[in-house]
Amino acid sequence: MNGTVAESYQGKASIRVARAALTRLMEPSDMAGMALIAVAGPEDALAFIRSGAQSSAVLEQEMTGVLNISGTGRWPGLAEALTRWRPRLGDLAPERDLYVVERLGGGLLIPEDPHWPAALAELQLGEPIALWVRGQVARIPEQNRCIAVVGSRDSTSYGANVAVEMAGSLVQRGFTVVSGGAYGIDAQAHRGALGAAVQGGGRIGPPRAVEASPPTLAVMAGGVDRFYPSGNEDLLRSITEKGAIIAEVPPGTNPTRYRFLQRNRLIAALCEVTVVVEARWRSGALNTAHHADTLSRSVGAVPGSVYSANSAGCHRLLREGAAVCVTDAADVAELAGAAGTNLAAEPEGAPALHDGLGVEDLLLLDALPMRSATTVDKLSVVAGLGVASVLAGLGRLELLGLAQRANSGWKRNGAG
Amino acid sequence: MNGTVAESYQGKASIRVARAALTRLMEPSDMAGMALIAVAGPEDALAFIRSGAQSSAVLEQEMTGVLNISGTGRWPGLAEALTRWRPRLGDLAPERDLYVVERLGGGLLIPEDPHWPAALAELQLGEPIALWVRGQVARIPEQNRCIAVVGSRDSTSYGANVAVEMAGSLVQRGFTVVSGGAYGIDAQAHRGALGAAVQGGGRIGPPRAVEASPPTLAVMAGGVDRFYPSGNEDLLRSITEKGAIIAEVPPGTNPTRYRFLQRNRLIAALCEVTVVVEARWRSGALNTAHHADTLSRSVGAVPGSVYSANSAGCHRLLREGAAVCVTDAADVAELAGAAGTNLAAEPEGAPALHDGLGVEDLLLLDALPMRSATTVDKLSVVAGLGVASVLAGLGRLELLGLAQRANSGWKRNGAG
Numbered sequence: 001m002n003g004t005v006a007e008s009y010q011g012k013a014s015i016r017v018a019r020a021a022l023t024r025l026m027e028p029s030d031m032a033g034m035a036l037i038a039v040a041g042p043e044d045a046l047a048f049i050r051s052g053a054q055s056s057a058v059l060e061q062e063m064t065g066v067l068n069i070s071g072t073g074r075w076p077g078l079a080e081a082l083t084r085w086r087p088r089l090g091d092l093a094p095e096r097d098l099y100v101v102e103r104l105g106g107g108l109l110i111p112e113d114p115h116w117p118a119a120l121a122e123l124q125l126g127e128p129i130a131l132w133v134r135g136q137v138a139r140i141p142e143q144n145r146c147i148a149v150v151g152s153r154d155s156t157s158y159g160a161n162v163a164v165e166m167a168g169s170l171v172q173r174g175f176t177v178v179s180g181g182a183y184g185i186d187a188q189a190h191r192g193a194l195g196a197a198v199q200g201g202g203r204i205g206p207p208r209a210v211e212a213s214p215p216t217l218a219v220m221a222g223g224v225d226r227f228y229p230s231g232n233e234d235l236l237r238s239i240t241e242k243g244a245i246i247a248e249v250p251p252g253t254n255p256t257r258y259r260f261l262q263r264n265r266l267i268a269a270l271c272e273v274t275v276v277v278e279a280r281w282r283s284g285a286l287n288t289a290h291h292a293d294t295l296s297r298s299v300g301a302v303p304g305s306v307y308s309a310n311s312a313g314c315h316r317l318l319r320e321g322a323a324v325c326v327t328d329a330a331d332v333a334e335l336a337g338a339a340g341t342n343l344a345a346e347p348e349g350a351p352a353l354h355d356g357l358g359v360e361d362l363l364l365l366d367a368l369p370m371r372s373a374t375t376v377d378k379l380s381v382v383a384g385l386g387v388a389s390v391l392a393g394l395g396r397l398e399l400l401g402l403a404q405r406a407n408s409g410w411k412r413n414g415a416g
Numbered sequence: 417m418n419g420t421v422a423e424s425y426q427g428k429a430s431i432r433v434a435r436a437a438l439t440r441l442m443e444p445s446d447m448a449g450m451a452l453i454a455v456a457g458p459e460d461a462l463a464f465i466r467s468g469a470q471s472s473a474v475l476e477q478e479m480t481g482v483l484n485i486s487g488t489g490r491w492p493g494l495a496e497a498l499t500r501w502r503p504r505l506g507d508l509a510p511e512r513d514l515y516v517v518e519r520l521g522g523g524l525l526i527p528e529d530p531h532w533p534a535a536l537a538e539l540q541l542g543e544p545i546a547l548w549v550r551g552q553v554a555r556i557p558e559q560n561r562c563i564a565v566v567g568s569r570d571s572t573s574y575g576a577n578v579a580v581e582m583a584g585s586l587v588q589r590g591f592t593v594v595s596g597g598a599y600g601i602d603a604q605a606h607r608g609a610l611g612a613a614v615q616g617g618g619r620i621g622p623p624r625a626v627e628a629s630p631p632t633l634a635v636m637a638g639g640v641d642r643f644y645p646s647g648n649e650d651l652l653r654s655i656t657e658k659g660a661i662i663a664e665v666p667p668g669t670n671p672t673r674y675r676f677l678q679r680n681r682l683i684a685a686l687c688e689v690t691v692v693v694e695a696r697w698r699s700g701a702l703n704t705a706h707h708a709d710t711l712s713r714s715v716g717a718v719p720g721s722v723y724s725a726n727s728a729g730c731h732r733l734l735r736e737g738a739a740v741c742v743t744d745a746a747d748v749a750e751l752a753g754a755a756g757t758n759l760a761a762e763p764e765g766a767p768a769l770h771d772g773l774g775v776e777d778l779l780l781l782d783a784l785p786m787r788s789a790t791t792v793d794k795l796s797v798v799a800g801l802g803v804a805s806v807l808a809g810l811g812r813l814e815l816l817g818l819a820q821r822a823n824s825g826w827k828r829n830g831a832g
Contacts, residue, residue: 027779027800083802091797162722256782258775303719303731306578306743315719318734318741325734325741327722359674363443366672381507384443386499 018042019130020094024250025085028262032081034125035063055079106134119143128248134224135244141176148178150285151185151277159278160188167192169329171215181218214243221263222255268292272336275300279313298335300326364393373406434458435546436510440666441501444678448497450541451479471495522550535559544664550640551660557592564594566701567601567693575694576604583608585745587631597634601693630659637671637679684708688752691716695729714751716742780809789822
């Protein structure tokens, strides 16, 4: 923008106040709004909306350029967009909103801040105008330290267990668990993360600096002034004490279906990996996974019983190749490409000694009797190997402690 | 082969008798043996082995050609191979073997038979020399009608349930369930298949012709004269009555570790899809899946609890991308590309009407109050849409039955 159009309008505000105001005028992912902010800057964008001008040919042309570059294609135009934003001008009180959130121990994080999460830029014109943050920590960890753990509201005890354990173990590995603060899997993920933070996360690696990296973040569909849903009030309050709750809509805003869907995109965008613990065939958690996939972030799905409708969505993701199967925090850490991984260890049981044997030695081992020894000639018949092969193979198996000489010939050694 | 080398040897037998004999002299997947049979034919191959000749430059050269083409690379040579085969000449009684299996109601299926399973040719030099078949039906269905259902011996009740239901439902869809006759998942798969056959398979599609396509086949690692393991004797006898049991080793042969692994390759090669129902991190069932993958056949894995060690192998396959997630027979049928599919239906719940709404209509629907009506102006503020957009959107939502006019304005309609 050439700086001549919007500067002439009255009522300019500071960048932070302007962004606070714009979060009330514009719904999340309002592409035209972001285009206006991109070409005019937040202060002039707000001033222009407030000005009462019907439109602006210069602004519209520049916005069209931005929207075209982003592949948005034809848009209804600036005049039409203004009819969306202006009806809310009467509700505008950004200084009050900022005061309310500051009184609650929070603040407004804006892209001009040094700690603005760089990961959100990948949302392009869907990047939030600002983030309302409430909690002890206003600093959101970098994407590669954030893992989304999400799932159904109507979780089973299986899903709840997995969510608690996985979230706790992720925090112990130094990750921040991000979720939506909802009932069910979200709540269990937050609880698991808080529980691990309380324990100090001693088991894996050095003690974590809780100040530097909060155990958990809740991304809300409504304003951060309200703890929603109310049944999670205590949990959400704990999150504000040890972590933070975040929203792109201003205080006093109700969560709506549209805002839940947009909230899901924010969760996905903040995180390196999105893990779906339990989800029905249709579930909001799949929406989060879809956003993560669109952003080329990794998606993990936790398998479960084929008889559980609450795992059907996870199995759907796996079947469609939209998610990787993850069974524990180690799998998730590996998916996050965490430093010091591949942490995912092979469970249960050292490799059997037989695994490395060649075909002939395997045939010979199979042919060796457990108890009474047998002759090389008999071994040749039973194993289907020539005498020379039998002799050479017996030497190798003896060396490995799998065969032993006995009075009359050879037999197996030990439990091999 | 130019026909001059082996024809001079004594003791030639019919092709069937010769192949019967060769199954005793050679272990499964003896590449050199298959190369000899390929260049000399089964009768001359047997005659040559019986002849006592130390080697044959002509045969060895032709065999080297065959082995090179198959990418086998250097091989120890014909003389060395003869030292493998000849020790077993003393045990040779192919006519007796054929008589034994015929007395048991079976016979020897050889590649020269019209019903030899064409799918086995994909094993190249690992193709069986012949198949010893015991049962009512000597005809093995084509690959695209065969599904392998395999898994751990130490199955859980969850895995057993899945195996029974999946196998039964596959039989009702006209498939033949192939497994290994072992304890655990194998046995449950056979039982489920037999149970569905007894019921006549009425539920899906027309009644199936049991004669044309047996419900189940068991592929054994040892001879078909013995029911192994003995605890499955009744089950295996039932399989011979309604289906068949199959082995590439002759009667009287013990199952060995090597033969179990080779048996797994046969199961995979006979089937369009191999489904692993339950498997530990290390399990023979994974070996079968690996064979299927090598043959570019589809592999399915059934998910389960992340706390079940018996599902760890399935999750490993899913995680490594070596298998597709399958939760029921419909998923498996889809994987098999069965005619009349895509049979896998979307479970539970019709799509919510909201799924198809555009962003503006979704915003508007969210803004519509449930009880007392509101004005267009208020809707404009709450939804963040211009008045014109609100009016157009209300028209669409009314048409969909989601919005209704009331005295003073608009409200939501019904449960939408």
